[in-house]
Amino acid sequence: MENMRRLLRANFSRLLKNKLFWILTGAELFLGALFPILHYMDNIDENSGWTMDSTIFIYALFVPLMVSLLTALFVGTDYSDGTMRNKLIAGHVRRKIYVANLVSNVQASFTLCVAFMLSHVCVGTPLLGWFVSDAHMLMFYGLVTFTMTVACTAIFTLISMLCSNKAYSVAGCILVIFMLLFVGVRITAALNEPETYDAYSYMSEGVTVEEDETPNPNYVSGTKRQIYLFLNEFLPGGQMLRLSSMNAEHLGRYAIYDSIIFILTTSFGILVFTRKDLK
Numbered sequence: 001m002e003n004m005r006r007l008l009r010a011n012f013s014r015l016l017k018n019k020l021f022w023i024l025t026g027a028e029l030f031l032g033a034l035f036p037i038l039h040y041m042d043n044i045d046e047n048s049g050w051t052m053d054s055t056i057f058i059y060a061l062f063v064p065l066m067v068s069l070l071t072a073l074f075v076g077t078d079y080s081d082g083t084m085r086n087k088l089i090a091g092h093v094r095r096k097i098y099v100a101n102l103v104s105n106v107q108a109s110f111t112l113c114v115a116f117m118l119s120h121v122c123v124g125t126p127l128l129g130w131f132v133s134d135a136h137m138l139m140f141y142g143l144v145t146f147t148m149t150v151a152c153t154a155i156f157t158l159i160s161m162l163c164s165n166k167a168y169s170v171a172g173c174i175l176v177i178f179m180l181l182f183v184g185v186r187i188t189a190a191l192n193e194p195e196t197y198d199a200y201s202y203m204s205e206g207v208t209v210e211e212d213e214t215p216n217p218n219y220v221s222g223t224k225r226q227i228y229l230f231l232n233e234f235l236p237g238g239q240m241l242r243l244s245s246m247n248a249e250h251l252g253r254y255a256i257y258d259s260i261i262f263i264l265t266t267s268f269g270i271l272v273f274t275r276k277d278l279k
Helices: 002-016 019-046 059-080 083-089 094-128 135-162 166-191 222-234 236-244 251-273
Strands: 200-204 207-211
Touching: 002 094, 019 059, 019 094, 059 083, 059 094, 059 135, 059 166, 059 236, 083 094, 094 135, 094 251, 135 166, 135 236, 135 251, 166 222, 166 236, 222 236, 222 251, 236 251
Parallel strands: none
Antiparallel strands: 200 207
């Protein structure tokens, strides 16, 4: 236990000195303040009806992208500076090294989430008023948004801990998060396809032509639709889109799926890292 505390203290100390961490935290503070200001101006000009709830969870799109870079560089520095080998020489257990890095990365992701929300609330309250949604629902959304971020962080930690090359680690983490987001966008677009095209009419050479309601060939149905629905809820990319727009239907499932991803990736990462040949 004492070894774990030492590892965590060293990691947190290094994190607090990490310039990228503070740059990303500042970016989240800026974005958290920017959205309420833009919405306030839009409400004045267009009477759009934006509220505090509109973008309070939009950080679900930003934070995983930022954490992918931060995690890869934070862990990659351990390898490039020789710190990883020094930890092993000092007698630290590999499993504890992995867990300590994971906890540190999760703490960083949590800080980024809180930075956005804190800034959003402080700036948005005097401009847009207080939240209009149910408090319990907002808390549940906040919790699940964090579990999604933790699941993503576990994936990035897995990649970073198993890849000794910092450049490859950065490329791998960024590629994975963009792939997840791309898959989420494609699946969401497919699920949003209407089952049929509405009937319509148009004028042709002075004659009114009426077209009947027709089936949409791009509509996803049957077993394929069930698979798409599952993947949209299970994969972090789909969750990012749903949570950021407060359009999630089964928040409880999201939390369960995030826990499964976290447990599987962490278990696999520890198993492989304990056998990894650190040159």
